[in-house]
Amino acid sequence: MNRLVILGGGESGVGAALLGKEKGYEVFVSDKGEIKKKYKDVLIHNNIDWEDKQHTVSKILNADLVMKSPGIPDTVPLVKQIKEQDIPIVSEIEFASKYTNAILVGITGSNGKTTTAALTHHILKQELQVGLAGNIGDSFALQVLNENVKTFVLEISSFQLDDIVSFKPHIAVITNITPDHLDRYAYKFENYIASKFRIAENQTKTDYLIYDADDEVIVDWLTKHPVKSTLLPFSLTKKVTSGAYLEKDRIIITIDNNIINMPTDKLALEGKHNVKNAMAASTVAHLLKIRKQTIRESLENFHGVEHRLENVLKINKVQYINDSKATNVNATYYALESMGAPTVWIVGGEDKGNNYEELFSFVNEKVKAIVCLGVDNEKLLKSFSSMVDVIVETQFMTEAVKIAYKLAEPGDNVLLSPACASFDLFENYEDRGRQFKEAVRNL
Template identity: 65%
Template sequence: MKNQEINISNKISNNIGSKKLVVLGGGESGVGTAILGKQKGYEVFVSDKGEIAEKYKEVLLHNNIDFEEKQHSETRILKADVVMKSPGIPDNVALVVKLRENNIPVISEMEFTQQFTNATIIGITGSNGKTTTTLLTHHILKNAGLDIGIAGNIGDSFALQVANENRKNYVLEISSFQLDGIEKFNSHIAILTNITPDHLDRYDYDFNKYIASKFRITKNQKETDYFIYDADDEAINNWLKKNKTKAKLVPFSLKKELSFGAYLKDETIIININKENIHMPLSTLSIKGKHNTKNAMAATMAAQLLKVRKETIKESLASFEGAEHRLEKVAKIKDVEYINDSKATNVNATFYALECMDKQTVWIVGGVDKGNDYTDLLPLVREKVKAIVCLGLDNDKIKNTFSNVVDIIVETAGAEEAVKVSEKLSERGDAVLLSPACASFDLFENYEDRGRQFKKAVRNL
């Protein structure tokens, strides 16, 4: 978040009048939305039930934006014309229910912001792979010379960027929670990487509700827009059989040859979506693993649809460094590889990580369970995992699932302890993998904090 004062009077482009914008949540998306809202002529009030971080408080004070923390002044909030809700606030909290009962629109940052930009949007969602695909798409488009921003769940908020620079193109990583708050928002190119059970605690433990949330990314697409999706994904295919989207379908697959789209043949990615076919041997990709092959397919097709030259695409795929906290190689100590996959906050992400392991692995797992079913991991754990180190406050489900296939299961209460125990359990030639399959909020601020603490502990060995 840049601590800079916005010249409000010079930048008001829409005559909003003095509509009241209430922003629930004083984090990255909330403060960015507040700045953009004030710039566009709204009367803005930020309300956070918790404590607002000092860096965000400074920005609000610097821009003379009214705010409160550690409470919600309900009477004032219910006078709003529109409310932007932070994605971390569930839809079923009493205040949000009351706002909707009073017919006050409760929208996401994406919905609020798009009305103030004419940029081409590449919107990316999915249970797994969306961060890597977003970073990779941005990397290719930036190398191609496009005026491109990256936002959503990455970096500065979308709203703040539109307030400050308003680029011609944006790649947005969009969560299901953000999609739940859209009505008119649209991506010219929408990418759905996959759908596997995740965040079910926010969707009444109903997988179909979560699937419907993900497909909101194509809700407002037109015939001139594109929907890139994983044609191997059962949940996606089932939805497409029963529902329609106006967008042109652009599939990718590792399992079948496609007459239109991207597929894998003889260890080579083949992309056939316009007159210029692309052939890329897997050996030329900087990121490895089946899931990353799919991420590369999706990003490449998005770039092709925006008329990027295939030489630029190939060079970008070879030079891309990958996402922090996603199968990130931290160090090799006494011939043991330490890998930070803290971003694996669900079972499917951990499945990908274990699938990539080509060494006997000490697996650090655990945290806040979001309704996980670990049974899909059993074959991989049986084959590759020599010991499990639990990193969470409630490890019963992990112990019950894996005690019959792994002899050694140890419970720890912090990153430093988990790393020290893992060092003792590992031998030369092994790997230590932090891939928690769970959220991090029991012991850490977020998955980044968990990953950073893990890396610090490894480097202190």
Template identity: 70%
Template sequence: MESNIEHQAPKKLVILGGGESGVGTAVLGMQKGFEVFVSDFGNIKEKYKQVLINNAIEFEDGGHTSERILTADLVMKSPGIPEKAPIVKALLEKGVKVISEIEFASAYTNATIVGITGSNGKTTTATLVYELLKKDLNVALGGNIGDSFALQVSEGKFENYVLELSSFQLDGIVAFAPHISVLTNLSPDHLDRYEYDYNKYIASKFRITENQTEDDYFIYDADDVEINKWLDSHEIKAKKIPFSIKRKIEEGAYLEDNNIIITLHNNIFTMPLATLGVQGQHNTKNAMAASTVATLLKIRKQTIRECLEKFQGVEHRLEKVLKINNVMYINDSKATNVNATFYALDSMTTPTVWIVGGVDKGNDYSELLPLVNEKVKAIVCLGVDNEKIKAAFGNISDMIVETAGMQEAVKVAYKLADRNDTVLLSPACASFDLFTSYEDRGRQFKEAVRHL
């Protein structure tokens, strides 16, 4: 594969961030003959330090040595580091190329890549695509999920990759082009990283298709207003394949008489909704997107059907934890934005005690008001600062309780819930005020529920 990176053959590769993507890139960089230096402003986890030591890769943590970093020919920035970080600003001012792991690693593989992005549903869809493909194809899962894409490329074992891609990873691409790209949906998220400008965030998501050609495919939600608006005003080269639960689609996926129907190149796939392993509108859309990918890659219909029937979703996404005194406890810690929580509340069928809160990324809670009014009997706040949540829902909920941590939140929810109710952790916020990640938050929730 042609690559700008290889043409320029920069000698010094500096990697900012010593986590999964950083260490994977370091290993691949060493393998490709770069002089590699890893720098992390925080502390590098022991397991990653060991990988660096075993590969004789130089690193530092607990701060950046800017003199050394600024001599780089190429910099790979981990997705969690914002563009406005002083070291990144200094690099860009100096004209050093700053890219993402996805851009770096894709230059060293000829594998078929399926790239999946969107504000919500991308982890579920990526995991489901991987499950659909792995029986018939030699495939790996990577990107924002699972093992580092760069590390897997360095091992050279795979002919196909399914990559979950965040807007931050797409911000750092130059030539990266997946053969099949999927945009699950758009809703305001991470606006703190996009100067609170929703259009900048949307443009970032659409970068997934900017380098695709006429031989590639772009799969998208045709019911999404913002996606349609963008497509109406921008040209893309890839073949567009929509999916919809509201209208019939000639070439793509739609619903008819409670069946998913996918039509591609005169090939028709049908599947009854009732047999899907996970239910709910958003899961129907995830299944449509994933099945469309599988159909394009010529996976057998029988394999697709069996896989969709068996698939039970992903951890921390509407994950049923336990039933205690006939109260169901559900872990939706992965709901880090308002739209994800909208789906969660929408799927509730019993009175709900809702645990919400964390680091607000510029949230507008107004779209949740009708659902909270209809479904939520009590709100348990789980954040360092809950003022915005109290202001948003104070008029429609009689019961709003503030708590200081997960154990207390779960105990309070237990007291507020009656038989046949649901306790739902769906925070609509990032987790970094009280937890290390949404996974940490979800696991602490499950642990607290098990100790009730």
């Protein structure tokens, strides 16, 4: 019997443990932190061997296969030991994909991947049995085990792509690539770009790569590192013969000379970046033979994902907006770009090597005050203190919201768009967003 060792007892780890057991593996789950009670209960109920708050090296290095949580970097000594023993390491995405014949749609990118994945799923589910997994929703492995669906939409992070071997989505989407997570990639942008493009590395010409043709990083990389996939670009600025483009407020999609067009004025999600997300999702839907009418209606009634430019409440004519999912500068760029009123901006957290320069014009034009919410705000203070009259620091969400409340006047926005990771003060970006919403409701 082959031994499967799983590092990390979270959603993806426990899902893979259950799938592994079903497929005849002897399974062991090991987590350096504490495994949440709900996951422990599942492991115990299914008689799966586990440990937490430690890694027993002898029980790990006798594995035939290791599946590691995407949060564990390759630089960790234990991972190096596993590699030295030539034990293969895979991601949950890689492991689970071996056990399904479903059509796989893989979506990656620095920003927009969650919205695009959720929107794609929303369109497809009107006519197909479809699962949503990866970086979003329930574990992919668990859905492969329990759900008999013919199509999966997978939101995939660069960390998950780092541990793929033969994983191949039939349709791959790259929404955009901007510097992010550089702390995990030796501070080399090209390492991070290469990681994103792994989504297409096993594709053949019968598979599709949908990408943003306005993104110079993507276009440049494709010129130097051609892929085998059939390319379907989307663009707001230029006409494309195959793919999607914008013409006078209409999205035109052309695949195999079959043309559909859709008005953008009825899109439920606002902003240029959401026109791009709509193009990517519609192109996937068109490839999978979803009716034009269904695509149009779905784009008109989809209202976005939690923590992404989410309108929370209006208090004293001030709109409070939760964009906690903006964990990098580019995401915050889109948020500030879409502000149509003077804005009190709550920013900060764990900096991943941010360069704030691209935000300067928006901050000068739209931001009236800044609330820094992080353990170390020095870089923010240095970057922005000359641009706004008021810049204050705090380490508590409740206090940040109270300060913003005092600074905002009727007609203003209060925007939480941190441009940073959340791990210095919060469990994750969801926790940060929920604390923001709770603090706003308690005003």
